[in-house]
Amino acid sequence: MTYSRDAAKSGSRSLVVLVIALFFIWGGATSLNDILIPKLKGLYALSYLEVMLTQFAFFTAYFIVSIPAGNLITRIGYLKGIVVGLVVTAAGALLFWPAAGSGIYASFLGALFVLAAGITILQVAANPFIASLGDERTASSRLTFAQAFNSLGTTVWPYVGSNIILAGTVGAVDPTTLSAAALPAYRVQESAIIAHVYVGIAIVLAVIALIFWLRRNAVGNERPVAVGFFDSLGLLREKRILFGVVALFCYVGAEVSIGSLMVNYLGQKDVMGLDPRAAGERLSLYWGGAMIGRFVGAVLLRRFEPGKLLATFCVATIALVLISMLSSGAIAGWSLLAVGLFNSIMFPTIFSLALEGQGKRTAEASGLLCMAIVGGAILPLVSGGIADVTSIATALVIPIICYVVIGIFGVSNPAKG
Numbered sequence: 001m002t003y004s005r006d007a008a009k010s011g012s013r014s015l016v017v018l019v020i021a022l023f024f025i026w027g028g029a030t031s032l033n034d035i036l037i038p039k040l041k042g043l044y045a046l047s048y049l050e051v052m053l054t055q056f057a058f059f060t061a062y063f064i065v066s067i068p069a070g071n072l073i074t075r076i077g078y079l080k081g082i083v084v085g086l087v088v089t090a091a092g093a094l095l096f097w098p099a100a101g102s103g104i105y106a107s108f109l110g111a112l113f114v115l116a117a118g119i120t121i122l123q124v125a126a127n128p129f130i131a132s133l134g135d136e137r138t139a140s141s142r143l144t145f146a147q148a149f150n151s152l153g154t155t156v157w158p159y160v161g162s163n164i165i166l167a168g169t170v171g172a173v174d175p176t177t178l179s180a181a182a183l184p185a186y187r188v189q190e191s192a193i194i195a196h197v198y199v200g201i202a203i204v205l206a207v208i209a210l211i212f213w214l215r216r217n218a219v220g221n222e223r224p225v226a227v228g229f230f231d232s233l234g235l236l237r238e239k240r241i242l243f244g245v246v247a248l249f250c251y252v253g254a255e256v257s258i259g260s261l262m263v264n265y266l267g268q269k270d271v272m273g274l275d276p277r278a279a280g281e282r283l284s285l286y287w288g289g290a291m292i293g294r295f296v297g298a299v300l301l302r303r304f305e306p307g308k309l310l311a312t313f314c315v316a317t318i319a320l321v322l323i324s325m326l327s328s329g330a331i332a333g334w335s336l337l338a339v340g341l342f343n344s345i346m347f348p349t350i351f352s353l354a355l356e357g358q359g360k361r362t363a364e365a366s367g368l369l370c371m372a373i374v375g376g377a378i379l380p381l382v383s384g385g386i387a388d389v390t391s392i393a394t395a396l397v398i399p400i401i402c403y404v405v406i407g408i409f410g411v412s413n414p415a416k417g
Contacts, residue, residue, distance in 0.1 A: 022126055023153070027154040033259075036108070037051050037260050039190075040105065043187050044105045048383075057113045061114075061120055062371060063374035079215070083209050086118065086208055087118070088121060089118025092117065095107075095114055097199055099111045151290040162280025162283070163281070165197060165280075245372040247406045248373065250401075252373045252375040253398070253399075254402035257383040257396075258286070259283065259286060267279050270332075272332075289342075297309075297349075307349075308410065310407070311410035314406050314410065346406060353409075
């Protein structure tokens with residue numbers, strides 16, 4: 001594609017900066033789910049399986065919306081697609097207000113689905129855009145750099161969110177002790193805190209959408225070639241794409257499972273015994289490790305073969321998860337938090353390795369890979385079910401299996417360049 005050269009010639013580098021900023025926004029919005037989980041679990045007396053429906057609602061949107069999003073972008077182009085994604089994401093954030101007023105758990109799931117639908121449109125447009133900005137051989141490094149800003153969002157937002165959403169009356173009042181008349185009012189009161197956060201997010205998204213809309217024609221109307229749904233699915237006949245979809249499914253499932261369980265895990269007396277707010281602040285270190293790892297990884301991926309480096313990082317994550325499962329106290333907590341450091345390069349490296357050689361079909365392949373993010377919907381449910389009948393530590397076997405699969409993908413799919 002010639003988009004990056006045309007952008008440079010027309011003085012539109014600021015648009016590239018704005019697109020990278022989107023990685024920060026959707027990363028932060030996604031990581032807030034990990035703060036919502038302990039909050040909603042307490043408010044609605046949910047099991048781990050039930051509360052993982054928050055992740056199911058969120059990540060199912062990727063599976064349902066990815067292909068339609070790819071087709072939308074073929075019709076309206078990347079920049080207008082980003083505007084649509086921002087508007088839909090803002091609408092989902094606004095839906096948290098009526099959800100909070102309803103006091104019904106399912107209403108939050110609906111808001112999360114719409115929010116994630118908008119983020120899916122953003123990802124389908126922005127990931128191939130970043131991957132195409134230069135030499136294909138350095139796509140892994142470039143996408144890893146952009147993903148570092150995604151990780152900056154996932155680091156900052158949980159810390160701020162835990163101090164707003166998990167602070168105050170949570171823990172001070174046990175919802176199970178309230179009367180049938182008092183419980184709905186309490187839920188509405190506590191849910192209003194969540195609503196305020198998401199309405200603020202909606203306002204920011206609306207402003208950014210306006211900026212993109214005003215500059216929608218700044219670099220022309222670059223767009224991928226339009227294709228049908230079944231034509232896109234035909235890409236799965238390519239082993240590299242199919243294995244990439246499986247690997248990305250496993251990666252997102254593993255990362256989200258660990259993040260979703262982290263606050264409750266660190267709160268266990270045999271681990272670190274932290275209160276919800278303190279555990280939420282530690283969660284930022286899990287995502288912060290991914291941020292640091294992506295900046296470092298952007299350099300390492302220029303020096304080492306991406307597939308082999310990916311497999312090496314998988315070995316490290318497996319070792320850390322096993323240490324956490326088989327130990328207790330601070331060691332169990334800190335070893336699991338350290339997994340984030342080695343999660344760092346996995347998403348962008350899997351993504352870019354799978355996209356290699358797709359040319360004009362890059363956007364289609366991107367849509368299929370984004371569909372694989374549904375792993376974040378399914379595998380946390382499995383992990384939550386295991387945690388309900390055994391323990392959170394035992395449920396960590398799911399991420400271990402996932403990292404094994406990702407490691408095999410890495411060693412069997414070397415870069416072509």
